Amino acid sequence: MAYERRWETRRRGGRSAGDEARESYYGVPVIHRAPWRWEIPTYFFLGGIAGASYVIAGIAHVFGGDEERPVVRAGRYLSLAALIPSPILLILDLGRPERFHHMLRVFKVRSPMSVGTWGLVVFGAFSTLSALIQAAEDGLFGRGTLVARLLLRLPSRAIAFLGQFPAFFVSGYTGVLLAATAVPLWTRNYLLMGPLFLASALSNALAAITLILTVAGRTSHRSLRRLERFETVVMGVEALLLAALRLNSGKTIARPMHEGRLGRIYRVGVLGTGLGLPLLVQAPGAWLGRRLPRGVTVLAALLTLIGGALFRYLIVTAGHRSADDPQATFELTRARENGSRRS
Amino acid sequence: MSTTVIRDQPGRTGTTGARPGAVGFLTDTTLCIGCKACEVACKQWNQLPMDEFGFTGYSYDNTGDLSATTWRHVAFIERISDSEGRRPTTMRAFQSNWLMMSDVCKHCVNAGCMEACPTGAIIRTEFDTVVVQQDVCNGCGYCVPACPFGVIALDLGDGRARVGDHKAHKCTLCYDRLRDGLEPACAKACPTDSIQFGLVEDLMDRAKQRVADLRAQGVEEAHIYGDRAVGGTGGIEGLNAFFILTAPPEVYNLPAQPELPQRKTIPASVSTALAAVAFAVGAILSLRRK
Numbered sequence: 001m002a003y004e005r006r007w008e009t010r011r012r013g014g015r016s017a018g019d020e021a022r023e024s025y026y027g028v029p030v031i032h033r034a035p036w037r038w039e040i041p042t043y044f045f046l047g048g049i050a051g052a053s054y055v056i057a058g059i060a061h062v063f064g065g066d067e068e069r070p071v072v073r074a075g076r077y078l079s080l081a082a083l084i085p086s087p088i089l090l091i092l093d094l095g096r097p098e099r100f101h102h103m104l105r106v107f108k109v110r111s112p113m114s115v116g117t118w119g120l121v122v123f124g125a126f127s128t129l130s131a132l133i134q135a136a137e138d139g140l141f142g143r144g145t146l147v148a149r150l151l152l153r154l155p156s157r158a159i160a161f162l163g164q165f166p167a168f169f170v171s172g173y174t175g176v177l178l179a180a181t182a183v184p185l186w187t188r189n190y191l192l193m194g195p196l197f198l199a200s201a202l203s204n205a206l207a208a209i210t211l212i213l214t215v216a217g218r219t220s221h222r223s224l225r226r227l228e229r230f231e232t233v234v235m236g237v238e239a240l241l242l243a244a245l246r247l248n249s250g251k252t253i254a255r256p257m258h259e260g261r262l263g264r265i266y267r268v269g270v271l272g273t274g275l276g277l278p279l280l281v282q283a284p285g286a287w288l289g290r291r292l293p294r295g296v297t298v299l300a301a302l303l304t305l306i307g308g309a310l311f312r313y314l315i316v317t318a319g320h321r322s323a324d325d326p327q328a329t330f331e332l333t334r335a336r337e338n339g340s341r342r343s
Numbered sequence: 344m345s346t347t348v349i350r351d352q353p354g355r356t357g358t359t360g361a362r363p364g365a366v367g368f369l370t371d372t373t374l375c376i377g378c379k380a381c382e383v384a385c386k387q388w389n390q391l392p393m394d395e396f397g398f399t400g401y402s403y404d405n406t407g408d409l410s411a412t413t414w415r416h417v418a419f420i421e422r423i424s425d426s427e428g429r430r431p432t433t434m435r436a437f438q439s440n441w442l443m444m445s446d447v448c449k450h451c452v453n454a455g456c457m458e459a460c461p462t463g464a465i466i467r468t469e470f471d472t473v474v475v476q477q478d479v480c481n482g483c484g485y486c487v488p489a490c491p492f493g494v495i496a497l498d499l500g501d502g503r504a505r506v507g508d509h510k511a512h513k514c515t516l517c518y519d520r521l522r523d524g525l526e527p528a529c530a531k532a533c534p535t536d537s538i539q540f541g542l543v544e545d546l547m548d549r550a551k552q553r554v555a556d557l558r559a560q561g562v563e564e565a566h567i568y569g570d571r572a573v574g575g576t577g578g579i580e581g582l583n584a585f586f587i588l589t590a591p592p593e594v595y596n597l598p599a600q601p602e603l604p605q606r607k608t609i610p611a612s613v614s615t616a617l618a619a620v621a622f623a624v625g626a627i628l629s630l631r632r633k
Binding site: 026028031032035059060068095102105173175187194195198230326329330332 | 399408492496508511598605618630
């Protein structure tokens with residue numbers, strides 16, 4: 001909000017105050033951008049992996065055979081591991097972290113952040129429980145001890161099935177949370193944000209599970225191929241959704257996504273490194289059965305994860321930029337010339 | 344933005360969804376002389392710290408914008424040229440070629456900040472105003488991008504905001520003064536009655552009369568910003584603090600047809616749920632026992 005920032009913005013491109021004054025109020029943003037820092041895109045990345053790896057583990061558990069046991073095991077542990085930093089990041093981002101529990105004094109259906117908080121609490125219970133069951137199955141609580149026997153007696157399949165609902169919720173609600181704001185880039189694409197965040201979460205979780213299983217080297221080639229097949233499909237959908245987002249935004253609102261440093265991150269980081277390269281490497285292996293060297297699989301998975309993290313950074317930062325651009329807000333809220341207005 | 348045309352909708356102009364008994368502001372920009380008494384009175388009464396001393400280059404506006412510690416902001420628009428780039432040769436009787444507007448929180452009938460707030464810190468008071476409870480706010484910042492007018496902000500202690508309590512702040516419509524039967528400090532201090540305080544229904548009648556008078560005097564662009572036709576659109580249903588403008592809203596840095604952001608929550612959730620079902624089917628087909 002300090003005007004020093006605006007002064008710099010205005011000076012970029014050699015535009016005078018008079019130039020800016022003709023198109024807007026001296027280029028002053030119409031709306032305020034979200035005050036979020038690095039914690040929020042990092043949470044979007046980790047929370048997405050936590051939710052989506054629970055989804056993969058659960059579906060492999062309920063519908064898959066014994067061959068998928070390593071997938072279930074990796075997914076359950078990964079879910080909890082990615083989940084643990086999430087509330088810490090969210091609390092750190094608060095202006096008053098010591099008041100984090102004020103989130104838990106109300107439940108507001110119309111506020112995606114309130115619903116998200118409660119969804120995260122519920123999912124936390126499922127994720128922890130499933131990881132504990134896995135630990136008991138792996139004998140981490142000893143053989144025949146009280147805790148181990150208790151955990152092994154739990155209906156783990158039913159838990160995995162029920163947990164699918166909060167797991168999908170945690171993977172996708174963040175997109176809805178961004179859509180329900182006045183930020184032009186996010187709200188213009190309100191139907192695409194949730195599906196896009198889901199797709200990104202799933203492809204990241206699949207890449208992370210593939211990475212773990214390949215490095216550990218304890219899974220069948222067939223099982224890995226199934227994961228990779230699904231991953232290529234998800235990444236294809238993700239690429240389509242990204243293209244739809246670009247088209248639907250229009251030139252002014254999409255501007256932060258194709259200009260300057262963010263534009264390079266979008267083209268090279270998200271599209272090239274995160275989607276293009278891994279797809280190119282994995283698709284022949286997954287669909288034609290060509291066996292890839294382990295190193296290549298690991299590399300493709302790493303690239304997908306880097307791309308996923310960059311995507312979360314990009315969508316948040318480009319949103320901030322679109323909030324700072326008065327022309328983007330005016331385009332979103334322009335009066336219709338013919339007098340027929342949205343009521 | 345010069346192409347934006349404000350046309351009245353029959354039966355919608357001057358109508359508001361404000362609840363009976365709601366109080367608010369009518370800010371008549373045609374009476375504003377740009378003295379900034381409202382800014383000063385607001386700062387004094389609410390004990391808000393000063394803005395950083397500096398020069399923006401935005402005409403006489405060195406305040407810049409509404410912020411966590413600036414709850415009234417007088418905008419200065421110099422009409423250097425019209426939309427075709429011509430210099431004006433005639434001068435309006437009432438305001439020369441200046442547009443000045445004292446901006447403030449709109450106290451929306453349906454408020455985006457209030458709906459977004461996950462702690463219940465933002466409430467609607469007995470006066471139908473929107474207020475942040477400072478003992479509840481935990482500074483999550485979700486209300487900030489949820490305001491379609493760029494009003495509410497976190498006091499992050501950087502730049503001009505000197506307190507730095509990291510909580511959300513905005514105009515309270517002087518809740519403490521209302522409790523004691525006083526009008527808000529800005530309205531009290533305004534020397535031209537550009538800022539008027541009262542019941543929204545009374546103010547709206549007054550605004551309609553004023554717009555009719557202005558139009559009779561030849562100011563055809565005069566219109567109400569903040570009824571259901573302009574400004575209070577898209578589920579917002581009206582602003583308890585509304586304005587009389589003589590140019591398109593964008594000239595004053597106001598969105599012409601804003602929307603309540605939470606309107607997107609249900610359709611966005613439905614599309615996400617459908618995508619989730621599709622991905623679940625895909626995962627089952629890929630991972631099922633063969």
